[in-house]
Amino acid sequence: MSIRTLSTREVYRNHWLSVREDQIERSNGVPGIYGVVDKEDCAVILPFEGDTVYLIEQFRYTIQERALELPQGGWEQAGVDPEELARGELREETGLVADTMIYLGSMWIAYGFAKQKQHVYLATGLTPGETEPDPEEHDLVLKTATVAEFEQMMMDGTIQDVCTIAAWGLYKMWKERQK
Known part of the structure; x- marks a missing residue:
């Protein structure tokens, strides 16, 4: 060491x-x-159906702006099963329930100063339901975008969330290996 x-x-x-x-x-x-x-581990979920990506818009206090990102979060407790966490966060924030959750990998968030791991899941076979937001998430707005729109928003700076951008990169690499 x-x-x-x-x-x-x-x-x-x-x-x-x-x-x-x-x-x-x-x-x-x-x-x-x-x-x-x-911080305890968290999850970022890529809810993807056909050509539609589901996103969350919310106010992020640290930057004093509303931000567009993939659903993500944690439960502030150790030992939570990552898939259970991902399914729970997806339901809480979007109301969506996924038939299939595919683990794409994990990544450290800002390990220059933070110790928090984020697990990345692809969610498909989506069924709409009721959201269950935390009190801090009262202002969440569910948005959708086509893949082309989503990628353009990352390229033009509309989406600047590093976890969203990295999750999309993991998905693209996973998808390429499926051929």
Whole structure:
């Protein structure tokens, strides 16, 4: 290991995350400090039917803007089955129930300062139902786009969510290998 942790101190905690400050020593002996955001695993879901991609629009406080993205989130508890989480988030945010969930992979979100893994699922065979949003998600709006529109929104900056863009990349690589 090239960095040794000398001490850890939790500086903040709420229902969704904790922040810690680690005193470290690098392999060259130089001391330093790391601020780390710890969050439980989450999921991002690509609900896809025919040529239609289902998206969520919501206000994102950190950027003070409404953002368009794939359904995603976590349950703030350890040990949750990733597929169960993905199915739950899909239902909560969109009301959609998927016949099939295909695991496309996982990725670390912003591991330069955060410890959170996101599991990526392709959801197909979609049946509409009732949404079950969390209190923080009261302003969610379900949107649809064709694949061409979706890709254009990523290219022109309408969609800037890295998790959405990365999930689409995993899907495209998975799809290419299905041939």
